[in-house]
Amino acid sequence: MASAPQDHTTGSGAPGAPEAVVGRYGEALFRPEHQGEGDRIDHAALVYDPFTRARLRDLGVGPGWRCLDVGAGTGTVARWLAEEAGADEVVALDRDTSHLVPIAGPRLRVRAADLTRLASETGLGTFDLVHARFVLMHLPERRALLTQLADLLNPGGYLVLSDAADVPDPADTQSAYRRTLDAMWRTLGETIGTDIAAVRAHPHALRAEGLDAVAAELVCPPLTPGAPLTAFWSDTWQRMRPALLAPGGLDAATLDEALAYLESPGLAELGPGMLTAWGRRPDPRG
Ligand SMILES: C[S@@+](CC[C@H](N)C(=O)[O-])C[C@H]1O[C@@H](n2cnc3c(N)ncnc32)[C@H](O)[C@@H]1O
Numbered sequence: 001m002a003s004a005p006q007d008h009t010t011g012s013g014a015p016g017a018p019e020a021v022v023g024r025y026g027e028a029l030f031r032p033e034h035q036g037e038g039d040r041i042d043h044a045a046l047v048y049d050p051f052t053r054a055r056l057r058d059l060g061v062g063p064g065w066r067c068l069d070v071g072a073g074t075g076t077v078a079r080w081l082a083e084e085a086g087a088d089e090v091v092a093l094d095r096d097t098s099h100l101v102p103i104a105g106p107r108l109r110v111r112a113a114d115l116t117r118l119a120s121e122t123g124l125g126t127f128d129l130v131h132a133r134f135v136l137m138h139l140p141e142r143r144a145l146l147t148q149l150a151d152l153l154n155p156g157g158y159l160v161l162s163d164a165a166d167v168p169d170p171a172d173t174q175s176a177y178r179r180t181l182d183a184m185w186r187t188l189g190e191t192i193g194t195d196i197a198a199v200r201a202h203p204h205a206l207r208a209e210g211l212d213a214v215a216a217e218l219v220c221p222p223l224t225p226g227a228p229l230t231a232f233w234s235d236t237w238q239r240m241r242p243a244l245l246a247p248g249g250l251d252a253a254t255l256d257e258a259l260a261y262l263e264s265p266g267l268a269e270l271g272p273g274m275l276t277a278w279g280r281r282p283d284p285r286g
Pocket residue numbers: 025026041044045070071072073074075076093094095096113114115116132133134135138139
């Protein structure tokens with residue numbers, strides 16, 4: 001089902017133009033060895049962890065649960081599940097486990113694996129919670145992966161998927177902020193296959209997998225100067241700078257204006273948020 005990771009370049013077509021790198025998450029963009037990548041992930045985690053925890057608590061996570069966090073990143077959710085929510089066992093899976101290995105413990109197991117090859121992973125077992133945050137949006141195989149993740153659920157177990165959601169002001173098509181965000185989503189799509197529009201289909205996909213109690217929610221935390229969420233977008237845009245400024249893309253003055261705006265007292269935006277969808281594997285025992 002999944003194609004092998006690519007690591008090739010593709011030209012813009014213009015003779016002599018620099019070529020845009022195409023690959024997967026962690027290859028073409030967001031390489032784990034890039035200094036500060038863990039901090040970038042943590043900036044978003046800091047903002048969204050309270051919402052994730054509240055949702056997982058509401059679904060009943062706690063003692064007796066076996067949990068899988070896929071694309072676990074720096075492990076803030078996996079660690080909370082193991083150390084505070086009291087889950088019996090948590091498996092934190094990522095293609096890059098450099099931030100996870102140091103936090104492994106008796107209840108927190110770390111697994112290095114490529115999600116696009118999940119079908120060939122053996123011995124994972126089944127789970128009462130399978131959680132993926134800001135992961136499926138980046139993987140073009142997201143629909144097939146959703147099926148595979150749903151298949152890992154115990155009866156009564158929950159699949160919880162969170163991804164980015166952008167809620168643009170339709171009247172603003174020209175601001176540097178809007179043009180930078182639009183360029184970012186476009187570039188992410190063209191380089192690693194990110195699609196945030198596709199994640200709106202998650203509730204229907206969860207239902208199609210036979211899950212019940214399907215629901216979804218959207219949170220858009222405030223975007224204010226100096227806040228971790230603002231730092232996350234600033235880090236992300238700076239990290240993507242060469243890709244954003246590739247031929248046919250954004251110009252440097254627009255990107256710099258958008259970056260300065262993020263830190264200015266005049267910042268006034270409904271920033272991108274997080275869409276969470278969940279569903280439960282029916283339990284014949286009730
Ligand atoms: C944006 S980060 C989100 C991290 C974490 N879920 C969170 O919300 O804080 C995406 C994570 O997915 C992981 N990832 C991306 N593609 C992957 C793949 N094919 N297999 C496994 N992990 C992957 C990355 O290494 C990274 O840790």
